[in-house]
Amino acid sequence: MLGLSKIAKKVFGSSNDRYIARLQPKVAAINALEPEMEKLSDEALRGKTAEFRQRLADGAALDSLLIEAFATVREAAKRAIGLRHYDVQLIGGMVLNDSSIAEMKTGEGKTLVGTLAVYLNALPGKGVHVVTVNDYLAERDAEWMSRIYSFLGLTTGVVVPGKSDDERRAAYACDITYATNNELGFDYLRDNMKFHREEMVQRDFAFAVVDEVDSILIDEARTPLIISGPTQDKSDLYTAIDAVVAELGEGDFEKDEKAKSVALTEDGTERVEKILAEHGLLKSDNLYDYENTAIVHHVDQALKARTMFERDSDYIVKDGKVIIIDEFTGRMMDGRRYSGGLHQALEAKERVKIQPENQTLASITFQNYFRMYPKLAGMTGTASTEAEEFGDIYRLGVVEIPTNVPVARQDEHDEFYRTAKEKYDAIIKDIEEVQKKGQPVLVGTVSIEKSELLSELLKKRNIKHEVLNARHHEREAFIVSQAGRFAAVTIATNMAGRGTDIQLGGNADMRIAAETAGIEDEAKIADMAATIRAEVAAEKANVIKAGGLYIMATERHESRRIDNQLRGRAGRQGDPGRSKFYLSLQDDLMRIFGPERMDSMLVRLGIEEGEAIIHPWINKAIEKAQQKVEARNYDVRKNLVKFDDVMNDQRRVIYEQRREIMDSENLAETITDMRADVVYNIVETNIPPKSYPEQWNLDGLQQAVDQTLVLEGVSIKDWAEEEGVDDKVIIERLEEASNKLFAEKREKYGEEIWNSIEKSFLLQVVDQEWKEHLQNLDHIRQGVGLRAYGQRDPLNEYKTEAFTLFEAMLYHTRESVTQILSRIEIAPQQVDPAMLEPEAPVIGEAQHLDPLTGENEAGQRFNPHDTSTWDSVPRNAPCPCGSGEKFKHCHGDVASGKAFSAPSGKQATNPFSTVGRNDQCPCGSGKKFKHCHGAY
Structure with missing residues (x-):
């Protein structure tokens, strides 16, 4: 069967290939309109928007405008920002409009692709949200792409932290709104805590395009958004409990690094009871008595803070505050706090001021937030490994878009060492060699701690380099943009700087902006800009000769997708490049999830110190470990x-x-x-x-x-x-x-x-x-x-x-x-x-925001013989069936006051028809109706 499927795939192509092929006629039709669009004046091109909107008002389907709208956007982009959409970018725009995920390699121009589907879906005037992974990208993309939208007569807004409610309301009222996933989710929650409709900032949801969709809908979806308010101050209790836990030894608790959990042993429980009793913190002799429930909770959190959370890996201490580090991006999550007293336990551990514990006022997961959009789409460089999750949870398909130019990057085999020291020695040696020939290197690490360890090792060898991690996120975009310069060495935490292209020779525009800051003489700025562009062009040629950008990873990430993202930073638009992963048996992934007897096996094989292993068996073991995680x-x-x-x-x-x-x-x-x-x-x-x-x-x-x-x-x-x-x-x-x-x-x-x-x-x-x-x-x-x-x-x-x-x-x-x-x-x-x-x-x-159960469908007409068409009826109003009795004495004789039963002699259209308050609920719960669905 496997042979037959391979033959069929070779003859007919994969389902992805067939889907792309079906879109090719539309691409040809858009290209055919290009000469006609080029002849239009700016005013006539802008007038297309009003024409499209009128056609929609006259009853035209949105998708019937796709070919003309895409051709309009392509021409507007050429005139407004000097960029022309490639054919593969047109395909990406169609995939987005189809409520799917467009998987496009890094450097293929996803930001520009988004404008096609965004413009088309903004025409009805209901608002389109473009979701980004950080504030910098939201502001950058909004400023950059708004030139196209404003050229075509559409308005663009941006929502970032620090904006007032009035500014947010104005941004959401625009045709297109750029915002981060966090700001969108928190604005939704805050809106539902307002007391007047006019105070709310968001409109009803229509269409969202999620950039870096895997980061937002997969990585960040493991924790919900929570808005909380302060409760009473218990700083002394946290400090006291932390002191108790600090006295415990390794035999007093058992920890499971896989599950990130820790629990007291019997000996540990006795010891904790004794210490707590000495401090007068126990309300009874037994730690697990009902009266001590709160104390048990605080002990558990303090134990977790002491044993499972590491400084400079899970969090950092800055300006007297414990700040969470995002495990996927390596960025500081300022303003975000662990719930349930865990953050206070970390503050007690680090001896910083303990902020009062918070009570949840509102919360929502990203999954349920984004599923409220009637139409959702996304784009990223890597989504296929998570296609099952996108399909199961968001009902989003994944479509791989071909590259505009074939990928020229060389992905080399992993090099595996027994110890971390051997691995780092090999990495330093490799960096020295490639830097001598001028090849730029981007070194990927999984934590701040490891990026700074590597930085120290490079300093000892006097190797000039830049460090990009949560401590330097202010300069993140600039550092990444220059990582492709001749002989540059950049150390990055995970996917820090994601969303910013690494151009060989450096990014000329960002250099010009940085180096001309504060200069007001326009002639001088123009001269400096010309000089910088010439330098970048010359550097690019030298970097290409040196082999392009070299991606060097210091260990495998938990997810293959993150590894692929890191690799994908080299080789954009047909540029040369290479990538290699350096691994060791002491890496977290292998230590926690790898085979238990691997070390002894390597010893038996006679592996000498400093010797690298390259073997398919090793690669399979690593892949299995990643699949487990x-x-x-x-x-x-x-x-x-x-x-x-x-x-x-x-x-x-x-x-x-x-x-x-x-x-x-x-x-x-x-x-x-x-x-x-x-x-x-x-x-x-x-x-x-x-x-x-x-x-x-x-x-x-x-x-x-x-x-x-x-x-x-x-x-x-x-x-x-x-x-x-x-x-x-x-x-x-x-x-x-x-x-x-x-x-x-x-x-x-x-x-x-x-x-x-x-x-x-x-x-x-x-x-x-x-x-x-x-x-x-x-x-x-x-x-x-x-x-x-x-x-x-x-x-x-x-x-x-x-x-x-x-x-x-x-x-x-x-x-x-x-x-x-x-x-x-x-x-x-x-x-x-x-x-x-x-x-x-x-x-x-x-x-x-779905309506309450039992409300009318939009546009459904009232029918006195069909209870599903009855809206909410006041208890003392005449019954809609026409009996002349009050509703509460007729069809409203159920708990909620909603019309569930059909008029006498008529066919009931509701599954809960003629149900008495004390009858069993038809849903099968075994409860009385008044205590089940009748409560609504």
Whole structure:
């Protein structure tokens, strides 16, 4: 079969080849329009945008404009920035428009490719987001590509840290917005913490093009974005716990580097208990008693900080702060903090000021954020190794785009050494040799610590070099841009400087900008620019003679994709180049994930010190180790998504409700419906269905009415003694009395004031309940994994408990709003709408919209015989079926007030038709409907 598949591939080509072939006629059609476009004046070319928009307004499909739009953009690029799209770049633009990932080699011009799909999809005026990996690239690409867009009459905005809400709102209102993934995600979360619609900065999502898509949607997707607020200061506790953990020895704990976890042994537990007791920190003798839960958590975090996190690898200490290092890019993540007290444990370990622990106010994963875009696309140099994940999680296909010029880079075999010292000796020797002939070298390392170790070794040999890591990220783009200069040696952490091309001879434009900074004489600037360009051209010729850029990697990364990215930095646009990986048995990847008996095997083979090994068996072992890590990391991300999907459904409900509240001028019906649910619940709790009067808990009911509804002169016992009074009568009387109280308040304070009061308190209660709900989910999430020991699926356990908590939160929200509004009294002199404005939450750290279920589809017409076309119906409004009864007494006789059952004699269109509150839920959960889907 394998032979047949190879033959078929050779004859018919791969599916990727066939896809590219199908796009070739469109490329030919775009090329055919080029002479016609060249004849147009600038004004006529700009007028194409208005023409395209008019055709869309007249009903034309967006894709029907593709050929003309792409031809327009190509001509605009030639006139605005002097660049013409290659045919392969046109193919890349079509792939992006097809909601796929365009895999293009480094230097193939992905930034320019993006303009094609971005322009086409910006024509409807709904806004296009171009997502970049850092602020520098967002600003650079926005400034550079906006020349094309503005030439064609489109507006461009950029969102980077430090911008005000007004500036962000203006940027998002543009046709095209450049921003980093973090800024987009945090703006979404912050928007859903605002109290007025006009304060929100983002528009509805339409189309996003993600540059370096593998970095953003794969590497950074292992941790969610979290916005948190401060809690009480516990600095002394962190310091005390750190001192306790510092006294532990290796026999007191066991650590698993693969899983990055650590746990106390029995001896360690006894020792910790003894030390904690001496410090008066234990509330009982046993560390794992319920009373000591918080202490156990802090001990675990302090132990992890001491044993699993290394300074200058996982974090650095700068200006008295612990700053996280991104393990994929080597950049400082200033402003990002570890959650759950881990960051405070690191601060205690490093003896710097301990910042108060934060409470989660809002969070979202990148997976769920980017899946909200109706149309999503991406581009990168390496995506095929993660094609399965892109397909499973984002439903994005990966298409490999051919290079404009064949790749001329030579990828040499890995050189493998027994020890790290032997490896570094070989690297230094190789650098010295290639530098003598003038070949530029880019040396890739996996951590700051190792980049600085290598730098020290080079200094001892007096080898001039540049170091590019998180300590020097301000100069990152400039250092990378000049890494292709004659005899240059640049040490880079992982993929630092990603997004900036390394041009042989150096980048002339960046040199000109740097060397002419501060000079105002235009003639002098022009002379200097001409001189620099001549120098760069001469250097480029010499570098090509020397063999082009040499990529030298000091070890394999966990992911083959990152290794391929590093290799791909050489050989752009047919330039010569070479790459080689230097490895040792002491590298982290081999030490943790490699074969256990490898060292002894190498000794038996008689490998001498300093001798390199090049063997297919070694390469296979390394590839297997990488595959193990890739599989583990994929599982981590997939698991994160599964758990966040549970919260995401709830997040969508809450955020949609907040929007509805903000958009409503009058919430009287909503508040009345909430109050009716509360009344129903407190009556049902104290008067069970089909129970006898002697079984009623009248005292409990009276107490609940007094506390929650605050109704004067209401005596439940008197009502109960009347003839024919049952639970339904009591519900109706309580509703009428409560409605009367609220009507009096509305009349007393006036329509405007009372509407403001209701909106203000409803938003505040929703936010407070959601914040506490997130904290509860965090606590469940941290401990639910242990239930696997009891043969229970942690995810199912989490789903069940999260739903139960969400149901309780929804009811508690209704109850709290009812109670607050029933009790509230405002002195006449204090009645001022401005006073009622909710206070925005204190946002501490920013760490790394579908409608509610049951709403109408867009454009669906109302039908009294089809409940799926009924919108939200107030409980006291006439039933839409035309029966003449109130909705709550007709088809609204379910928990939520939504129309679930079809009118009598008609076919029910909803799966929850004719379900009573106390019936079993049709979803199969085994719960009563009111405690399951009826809660919504």
